[in-house]
Amino acid sequence: MNRLTPFMLFMMMILTSCNTTDSNDYITAIPYQETEDGMWGMITTEGEVLFSKEFKNEPTVVKDGMFMVRNEDNNWEIYKAEKKPKKIGSEYTAATLFCNGRALVCEKDNYISIIDTDGKTIKTIDKIDGKPVSRVLPFYEGFAKYMTDECYGIIDKDGNPIIPADYCLITDCSDGKFIGVNKKYSTYYWNNHLDNIKYTVLNTMGEILFEIDGTEYNQVTKFENGLLPVYISNGNTEMWGIINEKQEVVVKPTKDIMGIIEIRNNMFTFYNKDGWGLMTTEGKILIKPKYNTLSFDGDDRLQAYYLYKDGKGHVKFIDINDNQLGKETFSYATKFSELDNTHSLVQMQDNSWSIINDKYEHVANLPKIANAEYKLGDNPVECNFVDIAKILDKLQISQNGMEGVTFQSSPKTVVEKLIKYRDNEDHRYPKASAYWFQNQSIYEYYKTINNLYASVEIEFYGDMSRAISDPKEAGNKDVKWYKNDMGISYAYLWNDEKIKSFRLEFANDAMMRGKLSRMLDELKKRFKKAGRVVKENDGAIVIALDNYKTAFIYMKPKKVVATWGDIGYPEDFNISEYDGIKEDLSNKIYEEEYGEN
Structure with a gap:
C-alpha cells in the first residue's frame, strides 16, 4: 500500500x-x-x-x-x-x-x-x-x-x-x-x-x-x-x-x-x-x-x-x-x-x-x-495579464546574478536563499542540508511570480557538497554528525565552489502563452545595458558583458532562455538558427526542446 x-x-x-x-x-x-x-x-x-x-x-x-x-x-x-x-x-x-x-x-x-x-x-x-x-x-x-x-x-x-x-x-x-x-x-x-x-x-x-x-x-x-x-x-x-x-x-x-x-x-x-x-x-x-x-x-x-x-x-x-x-x-x-x-x-x-x-x-x-469523460474546468484560473518588466524586476536580474545571488555566492548561500522554492517530501535530513546536494553541480528550482512560471538553473564549477567521515576535514566548520548501521560517523560538508553560470527559462504555457517575443525583447534590452552586443538577430542576442562574462538570450518555438556567465567566447556563438523564429501556439510538445542548453 x-x-x-x-x-x-x-x-x-x-x-x-x-x-x-x-x-x-x-x-x-x-x-x-x-x-x-x-x-x-x-x-x-x-x-x-x-x-x-x-x-x-x-x-x-x-x-x-x-x-x-x-x-x-x-x-x-x-x-x-x-x-x-x-x-x-x-x-x-x-x-x-x-x-x-x-x-x-x-x-x-x-x-x-x-x-x-x-x-x-x-x-x-x-x-x-x-x-x-x-x-x-x-x-x-x-x-x-x-x-x-x-x-x-x-x-x-x-x-x-x-x-x-x-x-x-x-x-x-x-x-x-x-x-x-x-x-x-x-x-x-x-x-x-x-x-x-x-x-x-x-x-x-x-x-x-x-x-x-x-x-x-x-x-x-x-x-x-x-x-x-x-x-x-x-x-x-x-x-x-x-x-x-x-x-x-x-x-x-x-x-x-x-x-x-x-x-x-x-x-x-x-x-x-x-x-x-x-x-x-x-x-x-x-x-x-x-x-x-x-x-x-x-x-x-x-x-x-x-x-x-x-x-x-x-x-x-x-x-x-x-x-x-x-x-x-x-x-x-x-x-x-x-x-x-x-x-x-x-x-x-x-x-x-x-x-x-x-x-x-x-x-x-x-x-x-x-x-x-468527467472533464472539469480549470483549477486554478490564472491571470493572463503580464507586466514583464515587473516580473524581471522581482527576479533582480543583472549581469552579476539574480535573486540576491551573485557569481561569488557559495553553494551554502545559494541554498539558504533559494531553498523555499524546492519541494522535499523526504525528511530524513533538513531541507537545506548539504546531504541533498552532494555530487551535483547544478542547483535548479521553479518559481511562480504573479502566476508566471520561471525555471532557474545555477551551475557551479564543481560539486556543491560532499560526504566526509574524517572530522579533520570539517576543520572549524559546524557540521552535524550521523552514524550508520556499522557505527561509522559521517557528515555532509559544503564545498567552496563559485558559480559558473545562470540560466533562466520561460515556457509558453499558462500566462506566458503568446508573450515570448515580448519577454525576449525585454531581456535583450536589459542585458544590452550591461555590455557590448556582439551578435543579434530577431530571435537571439550574444553580449560581451562588462564583468568579462557572456550573455546569450534566445527564443525557441516554445520558450525563451537567458543564460549568462562563463559560457564561452561571444564570437564563438552561432545564432543563425534563431533568425526569424516564431512562437508556436499549438498544443504540440517539442521533444527537441528538452535537454538542450
Whole structure:
C-alpha cells in the first residue's frame, strides 16, 4: 500500500475539496462519444441525449446548465446546455465550471473576472488591497481562494475580500471554516519545522476563531461535522486523531491510524499500513483497513477502490458494514454525490460505459457510449495579464546574478536563499542540508511570480557538497554528525565552489502563452545595458558583458532562455538558427526542446 505523508494529506484535502459539488449545485450532464474518434455530444445523468456529434474537442460536464469546450485556439468557449447549444460571453484562456450562477474566467492579456450565466461580468479581480491577483481557485461553499504575492486570501461569490492574503496555505471553506498557515510561518512550514508554527482557524466573516499550536499537533486537514483530523509525529511514527471545535480530543492519535480523510456521522475513513478502512469516533472498526482508497458517497454509502494483483483496479459501492451495494464492480465510477446524488457514470470491466441509478441498475435506453469523460474546468484560473518588466524586476536580474545571488555566492548561500522554492517530501535530513546536494553541480528550482512560471538553473564549477567521515576535514566548520548501521560517523560538508553560470527559462504555457517575443525583447534590452552586443538577430542576442562574462538570450518555438556567465567566447556563438523564429501556439510538445542548453 502507498503511504501518504502529512503534507500530502494536507494538500489532498486542499486539492480534492475544490472539485466537490455543493448540495444544490450538481453535475447534470456528461460529455460522450458514440464512436472512439467521433464528435462529442452531451447526455444527462438520467440518460437523455441533449445533443450528439456537436463538438470536435471534448466539452466539460454540465453545471448550472452550462458547459465549456476548448476551441481551435485552445481558448474556452462557454455554452448553455440546450438541444442547440448557445454560446455566451467571450473566449477565455482559463475558466472554472459555474457554481451557483458564478464562474471565474480570464480573457487573453487580461485580469481574472467573475461572470454570470449570461456572460456578464460581475467583477474584475485585478487587485486586492493594492496587490495584483495572480490566480483564483474555484468557488467552494460560496468562497474562493485567491493568490497575491505568493500568499492566499479568500473572496466571496461577488469578489469581495473576506480574508486578506496573509497565508502561505489555506484550505477551502469546509464546515463554515478555513484553516490557514500565516505567512510569518512560511519558512518553518515549508522546511517541515512544524513545531514552530500555528494553524489559524477562521470563520466565513474572516474572524479568527482560535489557533492550533504546532507543538501540540504538527498537521491538520479541514473541519467536517464539527470535527478536525490532526497529526502528531512520535519519532518515525505517524499518528492521526480527531479533535472538536473546542480542541477537545475525540479520537486520541494512535500509530494504528496513519491518515484520516473524511468524517461523517461520527464515522471516519482512515489509513494504516494495511490500507484504508472505516472506524467510529468511539474506536469501533466498521471496515477493516484493506482498500487502496475508501471515501464517503453520502452518509451511509462509500466508494471503495481495490487494486488486484493483475494490475487492474476495481471500484464498488459498499455500505458502512462493508456489504456491497449492487452486484457489479467497475473499472471507474463517479460518486453519486459528484453528479446529482442519484446517478453515477461507470466504466464496465469490458471498458464500455454506462450510467447507473441509486438502485445500482443501468439507466434504460442509453445510446451507445464508446467514451465518456468527467472533464472539469480549470483549477486554478490564472491571470493572463503580464507586466514583464515587473516580473524581471522581482527576479533582480543583472549581469552579476539574480535573486540576491551573485557569481561569488557559495553553494551554502545559494541554498539558504533559494531553498523555499524546492519541494522535499523526504525528511530524513533538513531541507537545506548539504546531504541533498552532494555530487551535483547544478542547483535548479521553479518559481511562480504573479502566476508566471520561471525555471532557474545555477551551475557551479564543481560539486556543491560532499560526504566526509574524517572530522579533520570539517576543520572549524559546524557540521552535524550521523552514524550508520556499522557505527561509522559521517557528515555532509559544503564545498567552496563559485558559480559558473545562470540560466533562466520561460515556457509558453499558462500566462506566458503568446508573450515570448515580448519577454525576449525585454531581456535583450536589459542585458544590452550591461555590455557590448556582439551578435543579434530577431530571435537571439550574444553580449560581451562588462564583468568579462557572456550573455546569450534566445527564443525557441516554445520558450525563451537567458543564460549568462562563463559560457564561452561571444564570437564563438552561432545564432543563425534563431533568425526569424516564431512562437508556436499549438498544443504540440517539442521533444527537441528538452535537454538542450
